[in-house]
């Protein structure tokens with residue numbers, strides 16, 4: 001039986017270990033995690049979700065408080081149309097985050113950035129164009145376009161000098177979405193360099209409805225590979241979602257995947273950005289503790305632990321400080337839900353909002369514990385310590401376990 005290390009992901013002359021660690025916002029897939037994966041010869045992702053917040057936390061910039069200061073007087077209003085991102089600041093924050101990461105890169109692997117289209121930031125085109133071009137300017141090896149269809153994203157950067165040299169890829173969950181993307185971008189004469197096919201067991205937002213359980217990754221992979229063959233297109237396809245062991249990964253590589261993208265197993269590594277207490281929640285979780293719900297204001301179903309403190313929280317929308325989910329009409333579904341509850345409970349000091357969450361605030365504070373469906377198996381990947389807690393792993397240990405293990409075995413840490 002083959003193992004992952006018997007395969008290589010090829011980009012032109014470059015050969016990589018075919019393991020990609022998926023982007024996990026907000027700063028769950030940290031620069032440290034991406035750097036470690038690049039050192040080990042794979043592909044690591046940072047994420048540009050809430051990049052101004054990430055920059056403040058890491059580089060002591062004051063982008064969030066400056067934005068809040070500017071718009072503070074608007075906080076009580078539900079009209080957010082005047083709350084804008086300063087594009088120069090967005091560029092600076094992206095350059096800090098990406099530039100410092102790329103300066104620290106060692107080894108033969110690569111570092112990509114995950115860009116979610118659904119972060120519409122009250123000016124979808126302008127802010128996305130700035131995020132993408134600033135990341136390219138700062139030397140990122142590649143960009144993975146996710147959470148949204150991204151039909152027009154390539155065109156936003158077609159004049160960038162690195163448009164044809166950086167690796168650009170998309171995440172899709174069906175051959176239909178892929179066909180739409182390729183059709184829409186045909187005039188640019190620039191195919192994606194890779195396609196991530198994300199199945200229904202992934203963490204974060206899903207490209208499926210609440211009927212996600214009816215789908216499975218191997219079937220969708222087969223459909224996508226057949227579609228590309230029928231179109232005579234040779235693009236590396238990367239399988240993602242629920243790939244828990246090296247043997248699971250090897251099976252996809254044997255099916256024709258060029259690599260696998262994994263994330264959940266890295267949420268309990270030292271390099272992951274989740275606070276230690278939250279990593280223990282992931283270890284402790286049972287299958288019943290995991291749900292796919294519709295509380296994300298993006299409109300996409302999202303998988304998370306039911307015990308996430310951000311579920312049913314009642315905070316006032318924080319768009320003056322954040323505002324990443326404000327759409328082209330300055331709306332966010334959480335604002336509507338919050339206002340509805342306030343109107344229904346006149347005079348109440350606090351209201352409870354159950355159907356939506358202020359995702360910016362809660363992802364920033366690590367209070368929405370998004371996770372993959374296999375999270376309940378994490379406890380089997382480590383040892384229990386005398387105090388009852390679980391031993392946090394190193395990214396190297398998990399990476400090598402994927403790379404070398406066979407027979408569904410998982411190597412425990414020393």
Ligand SMILES: Cc1cc2nc3c(=O)[nH]c(=O)nc-3n(C[C@H](O)[C@H](O)[C@H](O)COP(=O)(O)O)c2cc1C
Nearest residue numbers: 022023024025146202203204241242262263264372
């Ligand atoms: C905690 C967590 C956060 C995630 N956040 C994002 C994200 O911000 N953007 C994105 O495109 N995918 C996100 N994902 C999806 C992963 O990048 C990846 O494709 C998927 O989870 C792989 O499946 P696995 O977790 O079963 O290994 C997230 C996954 C997890 C577990």
